[in-house]
Amino acid sequence: MSTEDLRFTKEHEWVRIEGAKAVFGLSDYAQRELGDITFIELPPIGKQVAHFEAYSTVESVKAANDVYAPLSGEVIAVNSVLENAPEKINQSPYDEGWICRIRVADPGETADLMDAAQYEEYTQGLKS
């Protein structure tokens, strides 16, 4: 799946803007670094998430990590498939492994995010 229309955070979350809404997920780099994902805490519908603040926790076999919101907004849907099959994030990080959909509060916040090319360059830098 193409990542051309996605924006990324330095903490390896992605967001896809869909008009006034947006979808959040974890990047392919993130899922590789985490290894087998065994649990993700899905935010409750209606939760207000804030730009670059933790809104969820993802667990791999060995460890737990915070998940940060790329944009501020209100959670309007979650990918409940992940409750019993969090490995979807490993298998399909940009499609079936999406985490939640929000109503965007401030579209201007996207200016703080990286596009796919910038993110690719950023992760290359992390590997060295």
Next chain:
Amino acid sequence: MSFLQQRGGRVTPDTNNLKTTPLADHHRRAGARMVEFAGWLMPVQYAGIIEEHLHTRSKAGLFDTCHMGEFYVRGPHAAKAVDRLVTCRLDNLHNGQARYGFFLNEKGGVVDDLIVFRLAVEEYLLVVNAGTLDKDRAWVEAHLEGDVDFSDESYCTAKLDLQGPASSGVMAAVIGSGSLAMIERFRFRHVLIDGIEVLVSRTGYTGEAGFELFFEAGAAGRIWDRLIDFESVRPVGLGARDTLRLEKGLSLYGHEIDEEHTPLEAGLKRFVHFEKDFIGRDALMKQEREGVARSLKGFVCEGRRSPRHGFEIRRDGEVVGSVTSGVFSPCLKCGIAMGYVNLEGTADGGAMVLTDGKAEIRATIQAPPFV
């Protein structure tokens, strides 16, 4: 047997950086992710922890455990000297037999856990943990008595673990079913594999049928290649080594057992032989008479969320203990843990909450093994 004479090994202590085993290049070629563990650069995973875990439970996993320590004690007084160091009974240990036990401090706390191999009447091999190697060496040398010769041969000895239900078939093909039949559980033999002298022991750390192989470090690549060529054998990293041992309730030094906890508190009294003298016996006898104030328990969680080392154990909101190890169980598909609790109100089946202040995980006390 010793591998000291057979130079050319490459289990090398790197003074300014991490130590590497002779198999570092093999791991990289196999796609391993390498991490620091106890001062060593070790493979944490290859294909993925869950896949490696399930493969070991159903077929066979091959583990690089070259980082572990091998001490030899030799001489006319070896039997008596080693006997005083370890908690397990040795007077009925025969040549070719191995036994699990502990080094204890004077308080009865665990200096390390180890396996004692009786190689000959006057020759013992002690296999100790990597993270405690320097401490163990100093402790053993300080406490050995009589006419004995101590030799730390960790850096010239390679060790591989082959574990899982298919491991017997693989070993039968490699050493012959006749030799294999003579190696019962917690027994070992010296055999030749492609001309290399190997100590093959039916021991391990996964709760599965399996073997540990000791041989000269220079041959590590050849033995690894020979075993990994079997279709049923895949490389398994330290990540799955930890999940495999925890599902079976096997203690890990630095987590369930350490210098502040005794074998009695850890529920490991069966590896302590009180009818002999050993360092730490007085303190342990006193604890045995008076009873322990805390005890190691197993926990099975309600969901996939997994507790971690250091989580509080709460009952009805009150802190009753602390988690020593916690992971996601690949076989049970839920969190599992071990931890110490106060004894009151913490019987099997008891409902607990395991928490780090953020996550609250409901769990039930259950005696391991969990699978």
